[in-house]
Amino acid sequence: MSQAYDVKVPLASSLQQIVGALLFGADRPLTVEDISSCLKSVADTDKADEASDVSIFSEASPNEIKEALGNIAKDLSRMEMGFELVEINGSFRFETQPCCGRWVRNLLKIDRPNRLSRPALETLAIVAYRQPIVKSEIESIRGVMVDHMLKALMELRLVRIIGRSELPGRPFLYGTTPAFLEHFGLKSLKDLDDIDPTLQRSKPSERKAAHKKKMV
Amino acid sequence: MSLQTLLADDYKVDLEVFEGPLDLLLYLIRREEVDIYDIPIETITKQYLAYLDVMRMLDLNIAGEFLVMATTLMMIKSRMLLPVEVRGIEDDTDENWVDPRLDLVRQLIEYKKFKDAAAKLLEKETLRAEAFVFGGEKPTFETTDADAGLALADIGLFDLLTAFQEVLDRTQHSNILEQIEPIRWSVPDKMEMIISRTKGGQRLYFSKLFTAESHRIEVIVTFLALLELLRLRQISLYQNVAFHDILILSAESHHETGQSPIIGGGKHVSSV
Numbered sequence: 294m295s296q297a298y299d300v301k302v303p304l305a306s307s308l309q310q311i312v313g314a315l316l317f318g319a320d321r322p323l324t325v326e327d328i329s330s331c332l333k334s335v336a337d338t339d340k341a342d343e344a345s346d347v348s349i350f351s352e353a354s355p356n357e358i359k360e361a362l363g364n365i366a367k368d369l370s371r372m373e374m375g376f377e378l379v380e381i382n383g384s385f386r387f388e389t390q391p392c393c394g395r396w397v398r399n400l401l402k403i404d405r406p407n408r409l410s411r412p413a414l415e416t417l418a419i420v421a422y423r424q425p426i427v428k429s430e431i432e433s434i435r436g437v438m439v440d441h442m443l444k445a446l447m448e449l450r451l452v453r454i455i456g457r458s459e460l461p462g463r464p465f466l467y468g469t470t471p472a473f474l475e476h477f478g479l480k481s482l483k484d485l486d487d488i489d490p491t492l493q494r495s496k497p498s499e500r501k502a503a504h505k506k507k508m509v
Numbered sequence: 510m511s512l513q514t515l516l517a518d519d520y521k522v523d524l525e526v527f528e529g530p531l532d533l534l535l536y537l538i539r540r541e542e543v544d545i546y547d548i549p550i551e552t553i554t555k556q557y558l559a560y561l562d563v564m565r566m567l568d569l570n571i572a573g574e575f576l577v578m579a580t581t582l583m584m585i586k587s588r589m590l591l592p593v594e595v596r597g598i599e600d601d602t603d604e605n606w607v608d609p610r611l612d613l614v615r616q617l618i619e620y621k622k623f624k625d626a627a628a629k630l631l632e633k634e635t636l637r638a639e640a641f642v643f644g645g646e647k648p649t650f651e652t653t654d655a656d657a658g659l660a661l662a663d664i665g666l667f668d669l670l671t672a673f674q675e676v677l678d679r680t681q682h683s684n685i686l687e688q689i690e691p692i693r694w695s696v697p698d699k700m701e702m703i704i705s706r707t708k709g710g711q712r713l714y715f716s717k718l719f720t721a722e723s724h725r726i727e728v729i730v731t732f733l734a735l736l737e738l739l740r741l742r743q744i745s746l747y748q749n750v751a752f753h754d755i756l757i758l759s760a761e762s763h764h765e766t767g768q769s770p771i772i773g774g775g776k777h778v779s780s781v
Contacts, residue, residue, distance in 0.1 A: 415624055435623075
C-alpha cells in the first residue's frame with residue numbers, strides 16, 4: 294500500500310451530525326439504544342486509528358443522544374425542510390410532513406390507504422385503554438358483540454392475544470400490538486392519556502378487584 | 510364493475526349492522542338535544558322502538574342486543590312510574606332510591622368517551638396516512654374485495670334511517686285490507702335509476718327520490734337499492750348539516766365535493 298492512497302476523511306464534529314447521518318442512512322427506525330451501540334462499536338473497532346477522535350462520541354449517554362435527537366427535530370422544523378423527525382414506539386426516523394402528503398402521494402403514485410371504520414376504531418380504543426381486556430368487557434362497553442370485529446382487528450395485526458384471564462373459563466386477554474402504535478403514530482401507549490386521561494388504563498390488579506366488587 | 514354484473518347477483522340486502530343499541534341511544538339523545546344525565550325515558554323509548562320498527566321493516570339483521578336494550582328501556586320506564594317512598598328526613602342514601610336510569614347513563618357516558626377517543630384516533634390515523642418515509646414506503650392494510658362492502662357500518666346508518674322514516678311518514682299509509690298489488694318495483698330497477706340520476710356527477714338529494722305519491726313499497730324498494738349501491742360502493746352519501754337532507758353522489762365524483770362522505774366514500778377496511 295502506498296502512502297499516496299491514504300486519504301483522510303474528515304470526521305464529524307458533533308454528536309448531532311452523527312445521529313442525523315445514522316437516521317438518514319438507516320433502512321429502519323432507530324432506537325436510542327441502536328444509536329448508542331453503534332457509537333460504541335465504532336470506537337471499539339476503530340481503536341487503532343484516530344482513537345482519540347471517535348471515542349469521544351462513544352461515551353455519549355442516552356440523554357445526550359436524546360438531546361441530539363431533539364435538536365435535529367427543532368432544526369428541521371425551523372428550516373421548513375418538508376420532513377421531520379418522528380418518534381413512534383420508541384424508534385426515530387425521518388418522515389415527510391403530513392401537510393405535504395398530497396404531493397408526495399402524487400409523485401410516488403400512492404393511493405390513499407384504507408381507513409378503519411368507526412366501530413373498528415371504537416373497539417380498538419376500548420382495547421387500547423383497557424388492555425389487558427377480555428372480550429365480554431369490550432362487549433359490555435360497546436353494547437354489541439365484537440367477535441367479528443376482534444377477529445378482523447387481529448387479522449390487521451392491530452390487536453393480539455396477550456394472555457389468559459383468571460376468570461372462569463379462562464378467556465383470552467386482548468391487547469394492542471406495536472403495529473397499533475405505528476398505525477396511529479403514537480410514541481407509546483402513554484400517548485393515549487393525552488387523548489383522554491379519564492380513560493386511563495389502570496393496573497390489571499386494580500381492575501380485577503373492581504370486577505369482584507361488581508360481581509358481589 | 511358494470512351494472513350488468515351487479516344485476517347478475519341474487520338480490521338480498523343483508524347488512525350487518527355494527528352499530529349497536531348504545532349508538533342508537535346516543536344518536537337519539539343528540540338529535541333530541543336532551544340531557545344525557547336526565548334522559549326523558551318515555552320519549553327516548555318511544556323513538557327507540559320506532560327505529561327498531563324501521564329496521565325490521567327493511568329486514569335489516571337486527572341484533573339481539575337491540576331487543577335487550579328495548580326491554581331495558583321499558584323496564585326503566587316502568588320503574589320510573591313506581592312511587593318513590595319518601596322518608597321523613599332528607600336522607601339521600603342510595604338504598605332509598607336509585608335512579609333506575611343510573612346504570613344506563615353510566616354505560617352511555619363511558620361508551621361516549623370511547624367514541625370520542627376513537628374520533629381522536631381517527632384524526633391521528635388521517636394525519637399519519639399523509640406522512641411517508643424515504644421511498645414512500647408505508648405499512649398499509651390489506652383488504653380483500655370480498656369484504657370491501659360494509660362501509661355502511663361506518664357512521665350515519667341512523668341518519669339514513671331517519672331520512673327513510675321521514676319519507677315513509679309522508680307516503681300514504683297503505684291499508685292492510687287493500688288489494689294485493691302486483692310487484693311493480695324491483696331493487697335492480699331502482700339501482701339503475703339511482704345510478705343514471707347520479708351519472709356524471711349529478712347531484713341527487715335523498716328527498717328527491719320520492720314524492721308524496723310514492724307507494725310505501727316503492728319507498729322501501731328504493732331505499733334497499735340505495736343501501737345495496739352503498740354496499741357495492743357505487744355511491745357516496747353526504748350531509749352538510751347533521752339531520753339535514755342527504756346528498757347522493759356517484760362514487761367516482763365524490764372527490765370534487767371537498768366534503769367527506771358520511772357513508773361510503775373513501776376506502777374503508779370494510780368489515781372492520
